[in-house]
Amino acid sequence: MSERVLMERSRSQRIKKTFREIIADYPLYIMILPGLLYFIIFHYLPMFGVSIAFTDYSIVKGFGDMNFVGWKWFDRLFSRKSFTDALFNNIKYSLLKLCCFPLPILLSIIISEVWNNKYKRVVQTMVIMPSFLSWFIVYGILKALLNVTDGVLPALMTWMNTTLGTNFEIVNFMTNKATFTPYVLITYAWKEIGMGTVVYLAAIVAIDQQLYEAAMIDGASRMKQIRHILLPSLLPTIITLFIFRVGKVMDAGFDQMFALSNPLVTSAADIIDTYVYRVGLEEAKFSQATAAGLFKSAIGLCLVLFTNWMARKVDPDSAIM
Amino acid sequence: MAKMHAVQGPKHTRGEKIGQVIIRIFLALLVFIMVYPLWYVVMYSISDPRLAMQGGAFLWPKGFDTYNYQMILKTNQIWISLRNSVLKTIVGTCISVVLSLMTAYPLSLQRFRGRKFFQGMFFFTMLFHGGIIPTYLVVKNLGLLDSFLALVIPGAMSAYNMFILRNALQAVPASLEESARMDGAGPFRILMQIIAPIVVPSIAAVALFYGLGNWNSYLDGLIYTSSLKLQLMQIYLRNVLAATSSVNAIMSSVGEQSTGYLSQSSTEMAIVVLTVLPIMIVYPWLSRFYVSGLSVGAVKG
Incomplete structure (x- = not known):
């Protein structure tokens, strides 16, 4: 009995102590308040706002007057061909872009193999250049490069056809549905590969040089050093970035698709995010669009939790949570 | 031999x-x-x-x-769009950096109660988001639609950049903060006068992330604003690229006859160059800080 009283007392003292500490540090809470409010208003309110995916929300009536409709909007989504097409494209581009994940790793290894440090630095500074451009700028550049009448690529193809005897068909790649997938992938790789090398190159620089020296004394070839020293040292970074990448796998690239798409290729360029934008903001079907967006976010969340769980089993240090 | x-x-x-x-x-x-x-x-x-x-x-x-540049720079809209993008980049970046720093600093202190909770809460926003429609409705209900604030506030902070700053702040020896506190300095003063000057490279990197993001962003402008007075450069570029004869529109808006001398392509390319120019001017700093900033960010917290 008395023990319990003591425990109760010590607990209440602990709470009091915590409380005192919070009071003493109140300026810190004032400091974090704007950030807290920001995340609540612009991130957590919208999270609860997804509830309109289950109601018949209309912009005219507002939040006060809406009824719960269950899975109606989700059922309707899957009966629409425009949505299932967008979902199919989304998965296609997601997976193809995920296949580009090793490209920056490869490029980083190649860059790190250059002996001349200055050469290395210049290459690194130049390959990240396209990452700084917005997709509208990239689209403008593509318009210039691919223009059938005066563009570089058609000119190059014509030249190759006449002098090398190749047989390229000169089409407008921006509006050609058949070549749209490689067009999306190549432009994506061109823009993103450089930025991907930054973190890997930093990780490669951080590798203990003594490991290499020991390997060289043992007579290991350059390839063997890459295989047995570089790659294992890089693995935690690769896994961490891979988890983040998988968490974003459902983001098939709104900015890119939005910039590159045009009426002639809509059916090939539509992904869930562009579908949400079109249905929600152009047709003002808020509940329907929110349902589509929620469907995507929920899958993304499940994927990142799953990959994180897997990573934790393989190597607890590389998990992100 | x-x-x-x-x-x-x-x-x-x-x-x-x-x-x-x-x-x-x-x-x-x-x-x-x-x-x-x-x-x-x-x-x-x-x-x-x-x-x-x-x-x-x-x-x-x-x-x-350079006739194409001359014609474009004679229109009012390009100056309005340039002004908006410059303002958004400067004002937005300042707000973002200050907000992120103020959020990151308490989280970097071991003794801060509720640290784990706040971190978890902010981290979760990197994994799940409500989507553009619910966010649009929040902005709308706050009465921010078609205002300059809608261009800088809804995207003011990214949890990712905030955590980069927190990692940098955590690397500062705790004894610095403690001794300043013993001397009776409050957290705002400690942060501004003692801690922030030490992590200037990280702050600069984060500022560049935000700055570049602001310059290249268009979605906020597209969704939250509709008037030409608030048009961003990226959206101006998009409209020019989307139209088939923006060259004629530009010529007529400056009161010139379209003689067919200027081509659509040449007009488009000039506007692409004008949009990309600010990035290219700061490119040497941008690339350097980007590399160092991302490398810092690679260190997990």
Whole structure:
């Protein structure tokens, strides 16, 4: 009995102590308040706002007057061909872009193999250049490069056809549905590969040089050093970035698709995010669009939790949570 | 034997030397592919429009003419759009950096109660978001639609950048903060006068992330604003690229007859160059801080 009283007392003292500490540090809470409010208003309110995916929300009536409709909007989504097409494209581009994940790793290894440090630095500074451009700028550049009448690529193809005897068909790649997938992938790789090398190159620089020296004394070839020293040292970074990448796998690239798409290729360029934008903001079907967006976010969340769980089993240090 | 001694530094086999040559040629080609498209656009935009239209301005301009730039810079809208984008970049970045720093600093202190909770709460926003429609409704209900604030507030902070700052702040020795606190300084003063100056490189990197993001962003402008007074440069560019005869629209808005001298392409390319110019001006700093900032961010917290 008395023990319990003591425990109760010590607990209440602990709470009091915590409380005192919070009071003493109140300026810190004032400091974090704007950030807290920001995340609540612009991130957590919208999270609860997804509830309109289950109601018949209309912009005219507002939040006060809406009824719960269950899975109606989700059922309707899957009966629409425009949505299932967008979902199919989304998965296609997601997976193809995920296949580009090793490209920056490869490029980083190649860059790190250059002996001349200055050469290395210049290459690194130049390959990240396209990452700084917005997709509208990239689209403008593509318009210039691919223009059938005066563009570089058609000119190059014509030249190759006449002098090398190749047989390229000169089409407008921006509006050609058949070549749209490689067009999306190549432009994506061109823009993103450089930025991907930054973190890997930093990780490669951080590798203990003594490991290499020991390997060289043992007579290991350059390839063997890459295989047995570089790659294992890089693995935690690769896994961490891979988890983040998988968490974003459902983001098939709104900015890119939005910039590159045009009426002639809509059916090939539509992904869930562009579908949400079109249905929600152009047709003002808020509940329907929110349902589509929620469907995507929920899958993304499940994927990142799953990959994180897997990573934790393989190597607890590389998990992100 | 004599030849071997002539080689300086570590000895390289012949195979390795050949490998070096192959690697360097490959990388040189890659750099060309990365840089050339933008180079071509610049060359095209300063070429004589009629000559450029026949193709061939591949490496150097064909003729030289800046009539397209002159016409574009005569329109009011380009200046309005440029002004909005510059304002959004400067004001937005300042708000973002201050907000992120104020959020990151308490989280970097071990003694801060509720640290784990706040961190978890902010981290979760990186994994799940409500989507553009619910966010749009929040902005709408706050009465921010079609205002400058809608361009800078809804995207003011990214949890990712905030955590980069927190990691940098955590690396500062705790004793600095403690001794300043003993002397009676409050957290705002400690942060501004003692801690922040130490992590200036990280702050600069984060500021550049935000700055570039602000310059390149368009979605906020597209969704939250509709008036031309608030149009961003990126959206101006998008509209020009989407229209088939923006050149005529530009000519008529400055009261000139379209003589057919200026081509649509040459107009488009000039606007691409104008949009990309600010980035290219700060590129040396941008690339350097980007590299150091991302490398810092790679260290997990």
